[in-house]
Amino acid sequence: MESVLEWLLQEDQPSIRYLALTELLDKPQNDPDVKSAAAKLPEIGWGAEILSKQDPGGWWVAEGSLYRPKYLATNWMLLTLSDLGLTRADPRINTACELWIRRFAKSDGGFGTDNMRKSELCLVGNTARALVKFGYEDHPKVRSAFRWLVREQKENGGWHCWGKKGVISAWEGMSAFAAYPKQKWTRSLNRAVERGAEFYLKRELHKEGKRYDPWYRFHFPEHYYYDLLVGLDFLTALCYGSDKRLSYAVDLLKQKRRPDGKWNLDAVHPDGTRYSRPPTPFSPEQVGEPSKMITLKALRVLKRIDGSLPDVNGSG
Numbered sequence: 001m002e003s004v005l006e007w008l009l010q011e012d013q014p015s016i017r018y019l020a021l022t023e024l025l026d027k028p029q030n031d032p033d034v035k036s037a038a039a040k041l042p043e044i045g046w047g048a049e050i051l052s053k054q055d056p057g058g059w060w061v062a063e064g065s066l067y068r069p070k071y072l073a074t075n076w077m078l079l080t081l082s083d084l085g086l087t088r089a090d091p092r093i094n095t096a097c098e099l100w101i102r103r104f105a106k107s108d109g110g111f112g113t114d115n116m117r118k119s120e121l122c123l124v125g126n127t128a129r130a131l132v133k134f135g136y137e138d139h140p141k142v143r144s145a146f147r148w149l150v151r152e153q154k155e156n157g158g159w160h161c162w163g164k165k166g167v168i169s170a171w172e173g174m175s176a177f178a179a180y181p182k183q184k185w186t187r188s189l190n191r192a193v194e195r196g197a198e199f200y201l202k203r204e205l206h207k208e209g210k211r212y213d214p215w216y217r218f219h220f221p222e223h224y225y226y227d228l229l230v231g232l233d234f235l236t237a238l239c240y241g242s243d244k245r246l247s248y249a250v251d252l253l254k255q256k257r258r259p260d261g262k263w264n265l266d267a268v269h270p271d272g273t274r275y276s277r278p279p280t281p282f283s284p285e286q287v288g289e290p291s292k293m294i295t296l297k298a299l300r301v302l303k304r305i306d307g308s309l310p311d312v313n314g315s316g
Contacts, residue, residue: 008296014047018034041084059073065114074096100127110124111127119148128142137180157197157198168206177189204249217266218291220265229294236300237304257298262290268287
C-alpha cells in the first residue's frame with residue numbers, strides 16, 4: 001500500500017511535493033529533488049492553474065477591486081499561491097505583489113482593501129504573511145506592517161477584528177509573525193509574540209464563549225477564518241509545541257486522522273457564516289476527501305511537537 005509520504009511526494013502536485021521535501025524531510029534548497037519540484041511550481045498543478053487565470057496586468061477577475069469578488073479576486077489568489085510555495089522569482093507573482101502593495105498599503109503603516117482609509121487586522125496579517133513567503137520581507141511596507149501589528153496588539157495579548165475586542169478569530173497577526181524570519185525580530189516584536197502566544201494558550205486555542213463548530217473543522221484555504229489547525233500551525237511554528245495547553249487541539253488533530261494515515265478536507269469557506277449572497281467557495285481539493293494540504297499541515301504540526309516525522313505508513 002502506498003504510504004502517506006509517497007502520496008504527498010507525487011509529482012502531479014509539485015507544491016505539495018516541494019513542501020513535503022523541505023518541511024517534512026528537511027531537504028535543503030540545493031537538493032536536486034527540491035530544485036526540480038520548485039522549478040515545476042508554476043508549470044503544473046494548483047499553482048499553475050491559478051496563474052493561468054491571471055491577467056497580464058497582475059490581477060485576477062477584476063482590475064477595479066483586488067478584494068472582491070470573494071474568494072476569487074487577486075487578494076485571495078495571492079494568499080493561496082503564497083501557501084503553495086511560489087515566490088517573487090516568478091515575474092507574474094512579482095507583478096501581482098507590486099500591484100497588491102501599491103493598492104493595499106495605508107498611511108497608518110498597515111494594509112487594507114482598495115477603498116479602506118485605515119488598516120484592518122485581517123488584511124495586515126494576511127498580506128504581511130503572504131508577502132514574506134513570496135520574498136518581500138525587507139520591503140518597507142512589509143516592515144511597517146509588522147510595526148503596525150505590534151502597535152495594535154491589545155492589553156490581553158490578542159487583536160481586534162472588525163470591532164471584536166481581543167478575540168481568537170483575530171489570528172492573522174500571529175501567523176505573520178510565524179512566517180517572519182526570526183533574525184529580523186525586534187525586541188518589541190518578540191514581546192508581542194510572547195503575549196500573543198499566551199493569549200491563545202490560555203484559551204487552549206478554542207475556549208471563548210459558546211462553542212463555534214467551524215473552529216473544529218479543517219479548511220483550505222483559510223482566507224481570514226480560524227480553526228484549531230490554524231492555531232496549531234502558527235503556535236508550533238513559533239516553538240510553543242511543548243506547551244501542555246495544546247493537548248486538546250493536538251488530541252483533536254490525532255482523532256481526525258483517517259485509518260490510512262491521511263486527513264480529510266472538512267469544509268471550505270464560507271463555513272458557518274451567513275451571507276445574503278454567499279461568496280463563491282474556492283479550494284483546489286474536494287470536501288470530505290483526503291486532502292494533501294491538510295495532511296501536510298497536520299504532519300508538519302506533529303513533527304514540530306515530537307521532533308520527528310510521525311508514522312506515515314498509513315497504519316493509523
